[in-house]
Amino acid sequence: MKNITILGATGSIGDSTLSVISLHPDKFNVFALSAHRNWQKMQLLCAKFQPNIVVMSDETAAEKLANTINSDIQVLSGAQALNTIAAHDKTDYVMAAIVGSAGMASSLAAAKAGKRVMLANKESLVLAGNLFMQVVHDNNAELIPVDSEHSAIFQCLQSGKVGLNKIQLTASGGPFLHTPIEKLHTVTPSEACAHPNWSMGNKISVDSATMMNKGLEVIEAHYLFDLPAEKIDVVIHPQSFIHSSVYYKDGAIISQLGVPDMRAVISYAMSYPDRIISGVAPLDLANNSPLEFYTPNLDKFACLRLAFDALKQGGNAMGTLNAANEIAVEYFLNNQIAFLDIASIVERVLEVVQHNNIYSLEDAIINDQTARTATHKIVKQYV
Ligand SMILES: NC(=O)c1ccc[n+]([C@@H]2O[C@H](COP(=O)([O-])OP(=O)(O)OC[C@H]3O[C@@H](n4cnc5c(N)ncnc54)[C@H](OP(=O)(O)O)[C@@H]3O)[C@@H](O)[C@H]2O)c1
Incomplete structure (x- = not known):
């Protein structure tokens, strides 16, 4: 027990x-x-x-x-x-x-x-x-x-990293995958929270709509699997059946598939290395075709670009990105700023907060507070 x-x-x-x-x-x-x-x-x-x-x-x-x-x-x-x-x-x-x-x-x-x-x-x-x-x-x-993507990679890598070329996180593209960027100025919090595949809390739902969630997941994957940004790739797969994939030198790709339901991910974490019933039905492949894949547009989903940049910069940049995003999302959810302002605010905060290294929890907390203060100042220019 x-x-x-x-x-x-x-x-x-x-x-x-x-x-x-x-x-x-x-x-x-x-x-x-x-x-x-x-x-x-x-x-x-x-x-x-x-x-x-x-x-x-x-x-x-x-x-x-x-x-x-x-x-x-x-x-x-x-x-x-x-x-x-x-x-x-x-x-x-x-x-x-x-x-x-x-x-x-x-x-x-x-x-x-x-x-x-x-x-x-x-x-x-x-x-x-x-x-x-x-x-x-x-x-x-x-x-x-x-996280469904990281659990997928964790499962795919059970036999090790020998011959690994890259990992590929799948992203659903969120509710605005096919919405032209010009129309994103006026989308509402409830539209942003209406995720097509996953039922989640509001904050992470907005992060999925901006693709900041995928950006945070890229950073998460960097630490979990000890891989540089260059070996982490993102592909949009609107059906969310392939949860993520690993690519090997010989051309082989190993993917983990399933119905998008966090109970499967959680039951694996609880039972690992065994498997137990999760309450999730298996995916019926024959009745769920076709599967689509797209390269993310980093102009439209600027938050994803910013997260890759922060990862490459290292140190406190990722914490700054996160703090700025948390506050900007809160303002968006309160109808105080526009959807596209989220990325713009995060970018400006990354420009103004000084670059440092993080050596302790206190460093991380101080940077988080500094970035929040900077964000509150910058947000005022948007509300
Ligand atoms: N939902 C998903 O499918 C999913 C998938 C992968 C990863 N995640 C990650 O899992 C985490 C939780 O996501 P979620 O969707 O479950 O969020 P959620 O539905 O918003 O739930 C958040 C939980 O955290 C508590 N909480 C909020 N603010 C807190 C604070 N300041 N101090 C202490 N507790 C606080 C909430 O308590 P109250 O109810 O009292 O506010 C609630 O129990 C996030 O980091 C998210 O990125 C979620």
């Missing part, structure tokens, strides 16, 4: 993780859960899964929750409490599924404690990839990707 801690339990990845756990009560136990403010949903999760510990990072939400649930469940609050459940002696596996840079410290705490870290929070690698990988290595933590 493995004790699971889910950081970000009330989100989309949290839902899928709990759904897989429900299929295997003999293998997995919900030990601890976390959320930010959504205490009402956490109340329901507590009733159903009876965790030992719950963390609401917001103090008021923690108080409200504590007043409404079974007193056997310990309720903690604050960011430090996230680290406590991530590194807890009784935790075996940690699902790191907090959205944004807020998830970085607790992912790192899980790695430091030598846990199996099922990493959905890509920001942990984007903000402090070298540091994170070092901590994983030094503490014998197990790092299993929970």
Whole structure:
């Protein structure tokens, strides 16, 4: 029986993780859960899964929750409490599924404690990839990707990297794949969040529409698979059935296919190196043709270009890119800036924030704050 801690339990990845756990009560136990403010949903999760510990990072939400649930469940609050459940002696596996840079410290705490870290929070690698990988290595933590593309590459590379030419991440192209760039000035948050294939949180849905999500995934792949930017490629595949591919010197391509459903990715991370039922039906190839592929247009999807540039620049550039994007997306979701302003703002922030190296979590946090301050100033010129 493995004790699971889910950081970000009330989100989309949290839902899928709990759904897989429900299929295997003999293998997995919900030990601890976390959320930010959504205490009402956490109340329901507590009733159903009876965790030992719950963390609401917001103090008021923690108080409200504590007043409404079974007193056997310990309720903690604050960011430090996230680290406590991530590194807890009784935790075996940690699902790191907090959205944004807020998830970085607790992912790192899980790695430091030598846990199996099922990493959905890509920001942990984007903000402090070298540091994170070092901590994983030094503490014998197990790092299993929970992103469909990286899980696909991880699966394709099970026999090793010998003869590897490049990896290729697939991108759906999001809801605006066929929308001309001129029309992107006026698209709304709800149009941007209407992802054609995946059901996800709002922030990552906007990132899919701008293709910043793919850019962050390129950075994530660089650290996870220890490959330079030149060996990481992106292809648009609107059906999202091929989750990603690896290319070998002899011309062979190995791809991983499946229905786009995160439960398959999560069940693999939970059962690796075994496989267990995920609740996802197999892909019916004969009834799902044809499969299409396109090269991404880096003028239209400028965020993808900016992410490649930041990766090549190294150091704090990736954290700066991420912070600027998080804020710009928030403004877009609040209808305060236009969709195309997101890339423009990120580009300007990358120009103004000084280039540095990241040696510690504190460096990453300071850079994140500096980039946020710079973004808030620049955003004012757009609202
Ligand atoms: N969804 C996907 O299919 C998918 C696929 C691959 C990777 N990912 C990655 O997985 C992560 C989670 O994505 P998601 O789609 O599940 O996001 P989501 O639905 O927005 O859920 C986010 C979770 O994080 C919590 N949270 C938000 N802000 C927080 C803060 N400041 N401190 C602590 N907790 C906070 C939320 O709690 P409240 O509910 O209380 O706000 C919620 O539990 C992201 O990094 C995303 O890029 C997602």
